[in-house]
Amino acid sequence: MAAAPSSPGPLRPDRPSVPFGRGGADRHRTRAALPWPLWGPALAGLGLLVLPVLGLVARADWVRLPELVTSDAALTALGLSLRTAAASTALCLLLGGPLAVVLARGRPPGLRVLRSLVLLPLVLPPVVGGLALLYLLGRTGLVGRYLDLYLGVRVPFTTTAVVLAQTFVAMPFLVVSLEGALRTAGDRYETVAATLGARPWTVFWRVTVPLLLPGLGSAVVLAFARALGEFGATIAFAGSLAGQTRTLPLEIYLQRESDVDGAVALSLLLVAVAAVVVVLARPRAVEGAR
Amino acid sequence: MTPRSSALDVDVELGRPGFALSVALRVEPGEVLAVLGPNGSGKSTLLGVLAGLLRPDRGRVVLGGRTLTDAGRGAHVPPHRRGVGLLAQQPLLFPHLTAEANVAFGPRARGVPRRAAREIARRWLSEVDVLELADRRPAELSGGQAQRVAVARALAAEPDLVLLDEPFAALDVDAAPALRAVLGRVLRAGGRTALVVTHDPLDALVLSDRLVVLDAGVVVEAGPTRQVLARPRTAFTARIAGLELVAGVAAPTGLRAPDGAVLAGHREPGLVDGVPAVAVFPPRAVAVHRERPNGSPRNVFPVVLAGLEPRADVVRLRAAAAPGGPGWAEGLSADVTPAAVADLGLEPGLPVWFAVKATEVTLCPAPGETVSAR
Numbered sequence: 001m002a003a004a005p006s007s008p009g010p011l012r013p014d015r016p017s018v019p020f021g022r023g024g025a026d027r028h029r030t031r032a033a034l035p036w037p038l039w040g041p042a043l044a045g046l047g048l049l050v051l052p053v054l055g056l057v058a059r060a061d062w063v064r065l066p067e068l069v070t071s072d073a074a075l076t077a078l079g080l081s082l083r084t085a086a087a088s089t090a091l092c093l094l095l096g097g098p099l100a101v102v103l104a105r106g107r108p109p110g111l112r113v114l115r116s117l118v119l120l121p122l123v124l125p126p127v128v129g130g131l132a133l134l135y136l137l138g139r140t141g142l143v144g145r146y147l148d149l150y151l152g153v154r155v156p157f158t159t160t161a162v163v164l165a166q167t168f169v170a171m172p173f174l175v176v177s178l179e180g181a182l183r184t185a186g187d188r189y190e191t192v193a194a195t196l197g198a199r200p201w202t203v204f205w206r207v208t209v210p211l212l213l214p215g216l217g218s219a220v221v222l223a224f225a226r227a228l229g230e231f232g233a234t235i236a237f238a239g240s241l242a243g244q245t246r247t248l249p250l251e252i253y254l255q256r257e258s259d260v261d262g263a264v265a266l267s268l269l270l271v272a273v274a275a276v277v278v279v280l281a282r283p284r285a286v287e288g289a290r
Numbered sequence: 291m292t293p294r295s296s297a298l299d300v301d302v303e304l305g306r307p308g309f310a311l312s313v314a315l316r317v318e319p320g321e322v323l324a325v326l327g328p329n330g331s332g333k334s335t336l337l338g339v340l341a342g343l344l345r346p347d348r349g350r351v352v353l354g355g356r357t358l359t360d361a362g363r364g365a366h367v368p369p370h371r372r373g374v375g376l377l378a379q380q381p382l383l384f385p386h387l388t389a390e391a392n393v394a395f396g397p398r399a400r401g402v403p404r405r406a407a408r409e410i411a412r413r414w415l416s417e418v419d420v421l422e423l424a425d426r427r428p429a430e431l432s433g434g435q436a437q438r439v440a441v442a443r444a445l446a447a448e449p450d451l452v453l454l455d456e457p458f459a460a461l462d463v464d465a466a467p468a469l470r471a472v473l474g475r476v477l478r479a480g481g482r483t484a485l486v487v488t489h490d491p492l493d494a495l496v497l498s499d500r501l502v503v504l505d506a507g508v509v510v511e512a513g514p515t516r517q518v519l520a521r522p523r524t525a526f527t528a529r530i531a532g533l534e535l536v537a538g539v540a541a542p543t544g545l546r547a548p549d550g551a552v553l554a555g556h557r558e559p560g561l562v563d564g565v566p567a568v569a570v571f572p573p574r575a576v577a578v579h580r581e582r583p584n585g586s587p588r589n590v591f592p593v594v595l596a597g598l599e600p601r602a603d604v605v606r607l608r609a610a611a612a613p614g615g616p617g618w619a620e621g622l623s624a625d626v627t628p629a630a631v632a633d634l635g636l637e638p639g640l641p642v643w644f645a646v647k648a649t650e651v652t653l654c655p656a657p658g659e660t661v662s663a664r
Contacts, residue, residue, distance in 0.1 A: 188382055194369040195341055195376040196447040198399035203370075206395070210386045 053271060060268055061261045068265035076243050077251035078269070084159060084247060085227040088166035092223045096171045097216075100178035101208065105187060115179075122172045129168050130236025137164070137237075161238035162245050166227035174223040181215030182208075218280075225277040229270065295319035295481050296354025296373075296450040302339050302346035302361070311335050311346075311507040317451075317500075319354075320481040324498035324515060326488060326530055332507040333487040337453050340485065341376050342369040354450050370399075375449030379460045381440035383428035389439045390415065390424040396447025414442035418472050434465030441473055445480065452477070452484040458493060470496050471560030474655070491519050491531045495568060496558065496654050503527050516568060533570050534622050540567040545653050547618050554588045555651030567655050575650035576624035578607060579643040580634055589646040593619045595638050598631065605631050612641055619644065 061068070068074065099118070108114060121129055137144040137155040147153040155161050189211060193203040209216075231249040238245040240254065248270060256263040301314040311332040317323045327333050338344035340351060342358065345366055351359040353374070358367045375396075383392045393411035394404075402410065415421045418438040428436055437457065444452060457473065458466040474496050477484050486497050494501050494515050501518045503511040511518055511527050519531045538547040540563050544554040553569045561567060577583075583590060593609035600606075604625040611620040624644060626636075636642070 188380075189384055191343065191369070192376065192378075192382045193384075193395065193399075195372075195374060195449075196396040196399055196443065197370055197373070197449075198395070199370055202399055207384060211384075213386075 056264060056267055056271065060264050064261060065265050065268070068262045069269050071262065073242070073251060073255075074248075074262070074266055074269075077246055077248045077266075080159070080162075080243065080246065081228055081248040084162045084166060085224055085230075087163045088170060088227040089220060089224040091163065091167045092171045092174045092227075093220060095167075096174040096223070097178065099171075100175045100182060101204075103175070104179045104182035105190075105208075118172055118175050120172075121168055122176070126165075126169050126230065126232030126234075127236050128232075130165055130233035130238075133161075133165060133168060133233065133237040137161075156237060157239040157241065157245060159238075159244055162234055162247060165233035165237045166230045169230050169233050170223040170226040173226050174219045177219040177222060178212070178215060181212060181219070185211055221277055221280050225274060228273060296483050298340075298354075298451055298483055298485070299350070299352040300336075300340065302336075302349035302351065302359070304335060304339060304344065304346040304348075306335075309335075309507060311339075313504070313507070313509055314349075315502055315509065315512070317483055317485060319483055321500065322477055322482075322484045322486060322498045324486045324488060324494035324501045325504055326491065326494055326501060326527075327504035328489060328530070330506075331504045333504055334455060335507075336504070337376070337455050337485070337487055340451070340453055341374050342367060342372050373448075373450040374453060375444040375447050375451070376453045376455065377440055377444045377457050378455045379457065381428070381433075381436035383431075383436055383439055383443070385428050387427075388424065389420070389426050389428070389431065392428070392439055393443045393446045395443060399447070410446055411442070414446040415439070417445075417476055418442045432465070433461050434469055437461060437465070437469055438472060441469070441476065445476060445482070450483065452482050454484060454486040454488075454497075456488050456490075457486070458488075458490070468559050471558060473497060475560055489530070491533055492570065492652070492654065495519065495535075495570065503530065532572065534573055534576070536569045536618050536622075538567060538569070538618075540565050540653065540655065544648075544651075545569040547616060549616050549618065551591065551616050551618075553646075553651060553653075554648035555653040556649060558652060558654040561653055561655050565655055567653055569651050569653050571646055571651045572625075573606065573623040574604065574625040575646055576622070576626075577645045577647075578624055578626055578630065578634065578636065579645060582643050583645055588648050589651065591616050591619055591644055593622070593642060593644050595636060595640045595642055597638055598636065600628075601625065604628075605636075607636065609644060 102108060103111065103115060103118070134156055135141050137147070139145065139148050139154060139156070144155060147155065155164065189207050190203050193207045194200075198206065229249060230247070231253065234245065234247060235250060235253075240246045240250045246254070248266060252263050252266045252270070255266065297319045298315075298317040300316070302311070304311045309330070309332070313332070313336055315323070325333050325336065335344065339346050339359070346359060346361050348361050349359075350357060350361070353372070356367075356373075357365060358372050358374070359365065383389070384395065387395070390408065390411045393414050394407040397407035397410045398404070412421060412424060415424055418441050420435055420438045420442070423431060423435055423439070428439075431439065437460075441457075454473070458470060461469060470493065477497065484497075486493060488494060498515045501511075501513065501515040502509045503518065516535070516537060518527060519533070519535060536545065536547055536553060538545045538553070540546075540557075540561050541552060542563055544552045545567055546552050555569050555571075582592075592612040592615040594612045594615075595607055596610035597608040598605055599608065605628055607624045607626060609619050609622045609624070611617050622644065630636075634642075
């Protein structure tokens with residue numbers, strides 16, 4: 001960046017506004033002292049989060065591990081998990097993306113209530129969510145009975161049900177983190193685009209979405225991770241049919257009864273996937289989801 | 291490109307807790323109107339109403355015969371269909387697009403094919419002297435460069451009305467004069483109707499034909515820019531102006547006043563010899579002498595002290611034209627220390643010499659009406 005403008009006048013040729021590394025630690029800086037009693041609970045908390053994974057690693061049968069994670073049942077469950085998690089992530093994006101934009105930019109009536117409703121699945125036990133889905137879409141459910149009656153469609157205990165259960169649980173993560181990103185970014189660029197004559201749809205695709213891409217990436221990863229680990233809502237709404245609805249978490253739960261080594265091996269597989277997700281999505285997703 | 295010249299008619303009222311805006315004004319086609327006022331006077335609210343970002347409680351906004359807002363009928367044309375461009379303090383260039391793509395945004399949005407939009411963008415970038423920065427991202431531009439690109443982007447969208455919201459406020463003192471000159475040039479060349487909101491009288495002098503002064507949501511003064519600033523009818527406007535001003539014509543050596551005297555000073559970029567111009571300087575830049583000083587100051591002229599007025603920590607001397615001295619010195623002010631008043635024995639009626647260093651004087655073009663003696 002050495003090119004100086006040939007323009008006249010005392011224009012400063014080069015003063016790039018690139019910040020010095022984000023949040024980079026400055027070793028010269030001191031802070032207000034931390035009260036020492038915080039250290040004990042902090043370390044205990046960290047231990048509670050990290051040590052169980054170590055326990056899992058210690059318990060694993062590393063010799064049989066390759067064989068265990070490549071068993072038919074394991075591969076079937078893993079394949080189903082990846083497919084359904086991908087499908088539900090796509091569904092989250094398709095429905096949750098617009099929902100986040102409407103919540104952040106629109107002025108829907110009862111915005112506060114709507115936002116609380118979106119948060120509901122975050123705090124609801126997933127099993128309850130699964131039951132709720134069952135009584136909405138089940139054969140005798142509120143909507144399900146008509147689907148069955150008029151269209152002959154039965155949703156529960158199918159792969160579709162798995163996807164819906166995962167979407168139900170994962171979408172709030174995407175909506176909350178996207179909405180946070182949108183609010184942080186503000187609408188100044190969109191306003192400028194409008195004064196340049198861009199129609200709302202043009203503004204959305206050429207300004208809102210590109211500016212949102214970094215936040216979108218981590219929101220998607222977060223939603224995918226949540227969908228991949230989904231258990232409670234899935235087992236309540238979709239059951240545990242091998243190859244159809246038995247995802248990896250369900251398979252682990254089942255194998256725990258018969259083959260502990262297998263369950264541990266598959267657990268490690270999910271830990272590995274989670275680790276990749278955390279590396280990819282941290283820390284923005286965590287900040288966005290606060 | 292056809293110059294867009296549309297008249298703007300505004301008559302609106304908007305009330306908020308603790309604040310009310312009530313403004314009626316007209317901007318002729320191709321005219322640049324400056325809106326001067328302190329913070330909280332309603333300048334930005336007025337721009338928001340014009341841009342369609344705020345709905346007034348009452349009144350109408352008509353641009354080039356098109357009704358953009360009519361509160362009575364509930365009519366409100368959305369911002370993207372108004373043909374009203376906005377240049378804010380911050381350049382707000384889209385960070386994900388190059389400078390060129392930023393400028394091409396407006397043309398693309400109105401359906402110009404990609405290649406043609408690119409051509410338009412490059413022409414506007416060269417118009418504001420930053421064509422060589424076309425491929426840079428906003429993060430790689432200085433504040434002044436980014437604001438130039440923002441000017442190009444606003445004008446490339448071909449708005450019928452350009453709104454400038456303190457466009458130099460966020461710039462270095464180094465970058466502001468150059469951009470001011472560029473903006474003055476492109477606004478005039480395009481014959482565009484524009485509204486410049488500012489609290490700097492220099493912006494108004496360089497850019498505008500007419501000036502309205504806004505205070506607490508109402509217009510307290512209006513008229514040709516130089517006239518309003520040179521002869522403030524209210525103390526309020528005088529305080530905003532805060533400047534001494536001599537009108538004349540730009541000459542190679544400085545500003546030629548109506549009596550032929552030449553005032554030397556620092557030339558603003560874009561000043562062309564022979565055009566109406568003003569010499570502007572703050573009253574504190576004026577030194578006062580009992581005898582004609584010799585030495586460095588080039589701008590020396592005799593006056594008669596008309597009055598002394600104590601201010602916060604200075605004494606303001608007001609001058610009257612001296613017999614045989616320049617007529618334009620009538621009404622000029624000088625701020626001196628109380629100690630200087632005592633040392634020199636200054637009192638009304640005393641003939642003295644005013645001296646202004648050339649480095650303290652700004653010479654800038656004064657568009658609009660022809661020169662009139664003060």
